[in-house]
Amino acid sequence: MAITTEFKPVIIGFLCNWCCYGGADLAGVSRFQYPPYLRVIRLMCSGRVDLEFIFRAFAKKADGVFIGGCHLNDCHYNPEGNYDALGNSLIARRILGQIGVNPERLRLEWVSAGEGTRFAEVMIEFSSKVKSLGPLGASEGVDVADLQAGLEAATQLVPYIKLVERERLRVPVRTDEGYREFFGSADFDALFQELVLDKLTMSRIMGLVRTKPVSAREISSGLRLDPADVARHLNDLARQGMLRFDGDELQAATV
Amino acid sequence: MDPHVHETIAQRPRRPADDNYGDVMVVGGGISGIQAALDLATAGFKVYLVEKTPTIGGKMSQLDKTFPTNDCSMCIESPKFIECDRQPNIEILTYTEVDSVEGKAGDFSVTLVRKPRYIDEDKCTGCTVCVEYCPVKIPDPFNQNLSLNKAVHIYFSQAVPLVTYIDDSCLYLKDRTCSICMGVCENKAIDFSQVPEKVEIKVGAIVLSPGYETFDPRIRGDYGYGTIENVVTSLDFERLLCATGPHEGQILRPSDRKHPHKIAWIHCVGSRQLTPGGNSYCSAVCCSYTQKQVILAKDHVPDLEARIFHNDIRSYGKDFERFYQRAERLPGVEFIRSYVSIGREIPESKNVTIRYATPDGVREEEFELVVLSVGLNPPRDAQAFAQKFGVELGPQGFCKTNPFNPIETSRAGIFISGAFQGPLDIPESVVTASAAAALSAQLLQSRRGMLTRERVYPVEKDVSEEEARVGVFVCRCGANIGRVVDVPGLVDYSRTLGNVVHAEESLFACATNTAQAISNTIRDKGLNRVVVAACTPRTHEPLFRDTLREAGINQYFFDMANIREHCSWVHSKEQEDATRKAKDIVRMSVARASRLEPLDEFALPVNKTALVVGGGVAGMTSACTLAEQGYETYLLEKASDLGGMARRIHYTLEGLDVQAFLDDLRKKVYRHSSIHVITDATITQVAGYVGNFTTTVKSKGRVREIRHGAAIIATGAEEHRPTEYLYGQDARVMTQLELEAKISRRDAGLAGVHSLVMIQCVGCRQEDRNYCSRVCCSGAMKNALKLKGMQPEIDIYVLFRDMRTYGFREDSYLAASNQDVKFIRYEPDDKPRVETVEEGGRSFLRVTAADPVLRRRLALDVDAVVLSAAVIPAAGSQDIARMFKLSLGPDGFFQEAHVKLRPVDFAAEGVYLCGTAQYPKHLSETISQAYGAAGRALTMLTHDTVVASGSVCAVDSVDCVSCGACISVCTYGAIEFEDTPRGRKAKVNPVLCKGDGLCNAKCPTGAIALKHYTDDEVFRQIDAALAG
Known part of the structure; x- marks a missing residue:
């Protein structure tokens, strides 16, 4: 007899102490029911959520990551860390998309300590979303090990992203619209592509090349990249002396 | 003596009948009473907080949200309940009424009647099993009788004390036909033998906060x-x-x-x-x-x-x-x-x-x-209540007060707080509470600290060289967790986790006796990390941290696994999944606990000197309150004399002489040996932080540095200089303050004024100043009535948008109306027009306006026009804000820490706010707030040290690349560069750090870390969550 086990996702939740964690508490006090998939990590501020936390959770095969903070302009802290959470989540979604993780698996919501109902509703909705996506890799149609390699590359890039963000990607207006506009703009797209995503791709190529000599075709199929992009990056990498062509195959340059 | 009895009365002489001897009794446990009790207890007084209902909380606990921020009312109020509950110098007596009061200021004897709640408060854990089984349903008073509750129930779920009480509708009390609750209570807390009990308590002062x-x-x-x-x-x-x-x-x-x-x-x-x-x-x-x-x-x-x-x-x-x-x-x-x-x-x-x-x-x-x-x-029993305390009521049935000191009653030693002085909103109730605390403290200052207790803990054991030895305590919470989660299974599972050396379950981990038992187990088993799997850390973490301190280990070695709010209560139908989730939660908690580091909550010395910025009524009142209680106070005034805006106010709406009051106050300030007045003062620099500020002041060519522990900002506001209605072009057009000056000096020019128009809302309630100046409607009434008193035949027209004579000021509106002052409403898009007219050899002002009632344009030919000009923020507010690291609101007034519950505090610790610098307000409101600000400052200044949380950021300078990312994200200014032999490195001033950890998330090299929430600790939690 075939046993069909129901898929029960695991969602890692980073909740700020002052608002969302309180909202989760209130949902409990009010006995609002929601699916049992969330595993909560309490932080003082949603702005404390590091890009690395997100990548780490997915690398350890979380099926979803949830970040919950105070409503914008209601942050408990003077520097309004929830705006940073917003910026970080928008950056993380781009990167996740690039390495093949469905960005829908990452969710950011504002829930106040008084919104127990809302917390439960958000949990019901996000749980069903993650459930419909299936285990990590399923909706992506990608082997988890490949996603993990991408997440590893992304993690390596986090210090660089932090520097770049500060130098080049500063959001001019600290409002919800300001953030959405900035991160939705064509300028940002181009800049982010150049500053971060290209770097990420090159780092993934290098990751692959370092394991064994591979061909350009193998790279583009292995990393699901456009062959033209691969060619561009290979040229750049070769010019930087990071790798060398050995006939049809590529090898990492030994230092 | 048992070495584990940790509450000792340190260095205080015991007095006779110590148990019933206190400093202040606060009568009424709503938000105002709570705040008064907290401020007094923090400032070194023993407080009895008496409340007639079964819980503290008052009306605010029934509100859903609070205006104008729509903060959840219970969410912001209930932490104060817990604070009261844990404060060793507050004794909460609920379900208790005052029977009689004897004695005098400094020596009152109050007889209380404690109503029987038929529950042993010490035994009840609030598990509510009795409620579940009680067969009697009654309308729920907390829900305004709109739903049902049981004859035995907890007043509301965050009640303090969190214990049940039994209503008169109980079957046992009626005819002894039921005693199910006695059977189901595992702690034997039901006690039907209770009868009303009289208690006599001696206190030095009384604060009345019965509310409304x-x-x-x-x-x-x-x-x-x-x-x-x-x-x-x-x-x-x-x-x-x-x-x-x-x-x-x-x-x-x-x-x-x-x-x-x-x-x-x-x-x-x-x-x-x-x-x-x-x-x-x-x-x-x-x-x-x-x-x-x-x-x-x-x-x-x-x-x-x-x-x-x-x-x-x-x-x-x-x-x-x-x-x-x-x-x-x-x-x-x-x-x-x-x-x-x-x-x-x-x-x-x-x-x-x-x-x-x-x-x-x-x-x-x-x-x-x-x-x-x-x-x-007024409170339902106000008359009888007032009689018991021997205080007078005013004509409206609320407590009678003196506009120059709205906190005093007619009886010395009895003060009022909150809406018993008349309708008030929450922040004003909180302000008056701090004010009542300040005045009680002033009366009793010689006995400050005599009766208060401090908790004394054993010396902390150094476990830094030990392996992590984690103890897991799983709480059943009565049936709340145990009914859903398989608690024995969870305990067994916990034992299998790495570093766990002990695991056990308890019925109620938070019960006083269980906490004691946990403390013993920590000692006996040599535990150095503790996980309690129970409810939310937001309410219970302080309690368990305390338990660790009592066991002699660092309080930061504690982690709470929330398996109630986040598990059993929200997955009550899925017991298997809930148990699996509870295991995950405990596993995460153990992983985190194993990595926790001991942290110090360091004590910083407090400089006992205060600085008050602004020498108006607010600043002077604050300065006097601080100086009277023995604190050296510097009072800075930018003008060359004290008095501020009050110098231009001559009488109050109630008819009191403001200048006489001001003269007295000014003399008191100048003569006070502890107040150092610096006039013509300009602040050029402010450095430091709570307890240790250094402010540089320039005055008359001299520059000096003042070291102080606290600062009060009382920089006031100004009258807007109108640009419309011919103001400045025609001398017959004046502001209300200018009219007031003329009235007070019996200006000869007024004799020729037989008719005048007052125009309200000049310069505010408009796009560039989108606020109401609060004082002008009553101010107009005050002047109109004064003019009518001088020359009853005078015609006065008031052109208004909304008459905002709020509270008892409404009576002046009514009086003016009865004295034939005419009120004509205008719309902002059709403002009145003023022009000069020469006709028939006469010169007068013609005011035209649309009358919405008569639906036609009116032309009023009058001798004078009086403009109710806006109150605007004082010039220089921005500089003060910048130097003290304070924020201004959108209208340019200073922004308090919390609109509702911290109305005179700033987010920056050690700095307080009062008077019109916060927002336009009447003189009596300013005085209340000035006492309130002083009261808040006293809660800090009375201590020798301030304690800072151990969960702050720190920099590993080896990894710091001095990119400045942390500095730019920290708007608290807690991080600065420091020159070191290895170059410029970021350095955290832990006093200013609030522990949000933003810098941690921004640092590209991981050099800066938020203690207690480090990357490593979070990584462990992530890994453990996904290792199931």
Whole structure:
């Protein structure tokens, strides 16, 4: 007899102490029911959520990551860390998309300590979303090990992203619209592509090349990249002396 | 002596009957009483907090949200309950009433009657098993009788004390036919043998904070309340809105429990009414709370149609005007200025009709629900209450007060706090609470610290060289967790986790005896990390941290696994999944606990000197209060004499002489040996932090540095200089303050003024100054009445938008109206016009305005025009804000730490706020706030040290690349560069760090870390969560 086990996702939740964690508490006090998939990590501020936390959770095969903070302009802290959470989540979604993780698996919501109902509703909705996506890799149609390699590359890039963000990607207006506009703009797209995503791709190529000599075709199929992009990056990498062509195959340059 | 008894009375002489001996009794445990008790206890006094209901919390606990921020009321109030509960110098006596009071200031003897709650408070753990089994259902008073509760129940779920009480409807109490609760209570806490108990307590001062009652519309019956089902009061509606209300936050109308889609609100129910049974005064809070309810109702029911029938809209408080606009602009919401009457109930639909006047005649409209915005009455038993305490009541039935000291009653040593002085909103109640605390402290200052206790803990064991030895304590929480989660299974599982050396379950981990047992186990088993799997750390972490301290290990070695709010309560139907999740949660918690590091909460010395910036009434009052209690105080004034704006005010609405008061105050300040006045002062620099500021002041060519522990900002406000209505062009056009000056010096020019027009809202309630200046309507009434008193024949016209004579000031509006002052309303898009006219050899001012009632333009030919000019922030506020690291609100006034509950604190610790620097206000409000600010400053200055949390950021300078990312994200200014032999490195000043950890997330090299929430600790949690 075939046993069909129901898929029960695991969602890692980073909740700020002052608002969302309180909202989760209130949902409990009010006995609002929601699916049992969330595993909560309490932080003082949603702005404390590091890009690395997100990548780490997915690398350890979380099926979803949830970040919950105070409503914008209601942050408990003077520097309004929830705006940073917003910026970080928008950056993380781009990167996740690039390495093949469905960005829908990452969710950011504002829930106040008084919104127990809302917390439960958000949990019901996000749980069903993650459930419909299936285990990590399923909706992506990608082997988890490949996603993990991408997440590893992304993690390596986090210090660089932090520097770049500060130098080049500063959001001019600290409002919800300001953030959405900035991160939705064509300028940002181009800049982010150049500053971060290209770097990420090159780092993934290098990751692959370092394991064994591979061909350009193998790279583009292995990393699901456009062959033209691969060619561009290979040229750049070769010019930087990071790798060398050995006939049809590529090898990492030994230092 | 048992070495584990840790509460000792340190270095205090014991007095006779120590148990019933205190410093101050606070009567009334609403938000105001709570704040007064907390401030006093923190400042070194032993407080008895007496409350007649079964829990502290008062009316605020029944509110859903609070205006104008729509903060959840219970969420912001309940942490104060816990603070009271844990404060060793507050004794909370609930279900207790005052029987009699004898003695005098400094030596009162109060007899209390403790009503039997038939529950042993020490044994009850609040598990509510008895409630579940109780067969008697009663209307729930907390939910305004809109839902049912049991004869035994907890008043509300966050109650303090969190214990049940038994209502008179109990079957055992009636005829002894039931005692199920006794059978099911595992702790044997039910005690039907209790009888009323008299207790005598001696205190030196009393603070009265009995609050208010809402107006009961049933008495007159003219709004159908109590007879028409779908007519509710605003307080009923608060419960309907609330998630903990009768329908879990669904707005369902009483008749059929359906969502109403068309709701009417009726303003001024019981207020501003001269008919018998009503109150002549304005209740001051209803306009804004109605707007709040409209906004929230629209949130709940997006297609809601709302009509608000109102008189003047009195949005006179900080940010109220914007709040009103927010409500008014919602789709489907209509504010209608009209008197109304309830028509009838439609038998089939149970809808209610309302009749109201429109320009086209009377209209009758049907609504699915009608909300009565009821006013505030004095406490029900005010008369008897006042008699017991020997204090006088005013004509409105509230406590009689002195406008120059609204905190004092007619009896020395008895002070008032909160709405017992008349209708007040929450922040004002909190301010008066701190003020009452300050004045009580002043009376009793010689005994400060004599009766208070400090907790003494054993010396902390150094476990840094030990392996992590984790103990896991799983709480059943009665049945709350145990019924859903397999607790024995969870305990067994915990034992299998790495580093866990002990695991056990308990019925209630938080019960006092269990906490003691945990403490013993930590010692006996040599535990150095503790995980309690129970409820939320937001309420219980402090308790368990304390338990660790009592066991002699660092309190930061504790982690709480929330398996109740986040598990058993929200997955109650999925026991298997809930148990699996509980295991995950405990596994995560153990992983984290194993990595926790000991942290120090360091004590910083407090400089006992205070600095007050601004030498007006606010600053002088604060300075006197601090100096009287023995604190050296520097008072800075930018002008060359003290007095501020009050120098231009000559009499109050009540007719008191302001200049005489001001002279006395000024003399007192100049003569006080502990007050150092510096006039012509300019602050050039402020350095330091709470307890240790250094402020550089320039005065008359001399520069000096003042070291101080606290600062009070009392920089005041200014009168706007109008640019319209011929002001500055025609001498007959003047501001209210200029008129007041003329009146007070009996200016000869006034004799020739036989008619005048006052124009309200000049320079405010408009786009560039989107706020109401609060004081001008009453100010206009004050001057109009004064003029009428001088020359009764004078014609006075007041052109207004909304008359905002809130609270008891309404009486002056009424008096003016009775003395034939004419009121003509104008709309902001059709402002009055003023022109000079020469006609028939006479020169006069012609004011034209549209009269919306008569629907025609009026031309008023008068001898003078008086402009009620806006109150604007003082020049230089921005500099002060920048130097002290304070924020300004959108209108340029100083922004307090929390609009509702921290109205005189700043987010920056050690700096406090009072007077018109915060927002325009009347003299008596300024005085209250000045006492309040001083009271708050005293809660800090009375201590030798301030304690800073151990969970702050720190830099590993080896990894720091001095990129400055952390510095730019920290708006607290807690991080600065420091020159080191290895170059410039970031350095955290732990005193200023608030522990948000933003810098940690921004640092590219991981050099800066937020202690207690380090990357490593979080990584462990992530890994453990996914290792199931």
